[in-house]
Amino acid sequence: MSYPETPKIVKKNKKSKVVTFPSTQRISCPECGNKKEFLEVSDGVLLTTRFIQNSDGSFSQELDDSQVLGQVKFYCGDCGADLTQFHKRFLEMLF
Numbered sequence: 746m747s748y749p750e751t752p753k754i755v756k757k758n759k760k761s762k763v764v765t766f767p768s769t770q771r772i773s774c775p776e777c778g779n780k781k782e783f784l785e786v787s788d789g790v791l792l793t794t795r796f797i798q799n800s801d802g803s804f805s806q807e808l809d810d811s812q813v814l815g816q817v818k819f820y821c822g823d824c825g826a827d828l829t830q831f832h833k834r835f836l837e838m839l840f
């Protein structure tokens with residue numbers, strides 16, 4: 746039996762990894778200065794969910810195959826300004 750190469754996880758110590766970002770990297774709305782609430786709006790979303798039928802006839806959800814077919818827009822949650830230019834940044838900061 747062989748083992749696939751696994752990433753090296755030395756120790757799971759919650760206090761060892763503190764990642765901080767400079768405050769200048771926070772997204773803020775150029776129109777109203779909002780830094781708290783943002784809206785992501787996806788166009789043309791195809792929601793597909795895969796189910797597996799079990800031997801007893803019941804179903805289990807296996808995975809969610811949802812796809813965004815259209816554009817994804819990003820808006821200020823306060824004044825509604827179009828902040829799509831920041832969307833890439835938003836995705837990078839999404840955890």
Ligand SMILES: [Zn+2]
Nearest residue numbers: 774777821824
């Ligand atoms: Zn705003």
